[in-house]
Amino acid sequence: MAWFEINIKTSIMCIDAVSQLLYRTGANGVQILNPNDPDLLGNASGLWDFFEPENTTLDFEGAVVTAYLERDSIEGTVDTLKNKLEELTSFGLDPSPGIIETQIVFQENWENEWKKYFKPIRLGKKMVVKPSWETVESKTDEIVIEIDPGNAFGSGTHETTSLCIEMIEKYMRPSDHVLDVGCGSGILSIAAGLLGAKSILGVDIDPVAVKTARENIERNHLENISDIRQGDLLSVVDQPADLVVANIIAEIIIQLVDDIDSVIKSGGYFIASGIILQRLDSVLDKIQSSGLEVVETVKKGEWAVIVARKGL
Known part of the structure; x- marks a missing residue:
């Protein structure tokens, strides 16, 4: 066949x-x-x-x-x-x-053909993302994320994912409770967990992504601090986080901002990525009108990430 x-x-x-x-x-x-x-x-x-x-x-x-x-x-x-x-x-x-x-x-065996193009890559200051079927020699201070994205978004090769990991490295504190909206393969949740997050909640509407994220969480031995739930945006989030990361698309981020106040603690950070440059101004306007303070905007290729902070 x-x-x-x-x-x-x-x-x-x-x-x-x-x-x-x-x-x-x-x-x-x-x-x-x-x-x-x-x-x-x-x-x-x-x-x-x-x-x-x-x-x-x-x-x-x-x-x-x-x-x-x-x-x-x-x-x-x-x-x-x-x-x-x-x-x-x-x-x-x-x-x-x-x-x-x-x-x-x-x-x-078409479903495995893509694997030959997914090789270990280095992201941020000390993160190494490697597929589960590859081996890699890491330096002493490097943190290795082992992942099998399957049919879910998030292998680390896309600019939006690498931008998020760079911002998580920069703004997350070891005691933070982290919310990953649209978690996909779980790569950002895993990055936060390996960097010392106290707890992680990942949410995705796609049941395939939820299954994949859970498997990758276990693969990286983070199941004790992680919870992956299926749901539409914030509908299954029941408590605020210190750091909220959303690597989705501009229009969904704009919708998310309307309810962001309920899921982020005072003084907490919101990392929003998946924003094509043509939509950057509209997302910035929405975030600023919500009362969040835009701390940093970083561009890479055709994409951008916005880091915003909720006031005390």
């Missing part, structure tokens, strides 16, 4: 019809690339923090509908789709150009 990617080039008017054809072949979902999508053209606030414009253009007038199917062979499926596309004309629909392209994208 192999995974096949099916791309159908069609007209805007046939996006829904083509999507239904792919669902009927057994696809669990479809991806639609429509350069004329109103939200994409308008870059609607809160919907698109970051995208590459060159990846949203086509060399024809229309759209591409993509699906992934697991099959021994794709020939019969393609023949069926071609016939069904032709039948759309009898309903007054024009599916042109009506081109079907396929390729094998996942081999039998």
Whole structure:
């Protein structure tokens, strides 16, 4: 068995019809690339923090509908789709150009292929992040985070994660209770724990992330001081923390700020990352209007982190 990617080039008017054809072949979902999508053209606030414009253009007038199917062979499926596309004309629909392209994208062990690109990296002043299947020689004063991100965000290679770790090193005190909002793989919770946090609460809406974070917490022997919960933002947080870190996206940070006062102690710090530079000013405005004092803003590549403090 192999995974096949099916791309159908069609007209805007046939996006829904083509999507239904792919669902009927057994696809669990479809991806639609429509350069004329109103939200994409308008870059609607809160919907698109970051995208590459060159990846949203086509060399024809229309759209591409993509699906992934697991099959021994794709020939019969393609023949069926071609016939069904032709039948759309009898309903007054024009599916042109009506081109079907396929390729094998996942081999039998595709889920492990990404591992060969994840190597140990050094972050901040003394943190080393290494995948669980690699070995690393660390210096005497270095702290090693062992992690397997699986399908959850957070391997340490992204600028937003490294920015957060640098700020945790700088602002966290060994006696701090830490809240990690949108914990993903748990990498920031682990960094805080290995740096001496008194307790850690990690929250994520994604059950896969929660499972992965718990496994990584155990892998780093921090289960005695850590609690990973599934929930929407702050809905499962029941006490304030000395340090709150959120590596998410700008729009969610803006929403989070409305309730940040309830989860951060007086004199506590808020580390907000995952902010694309184009949204930095709007996040800064929101944080400042909430009464928090912006202590520091650091940029790296196309991203930024904001450190703010709640007054005494």
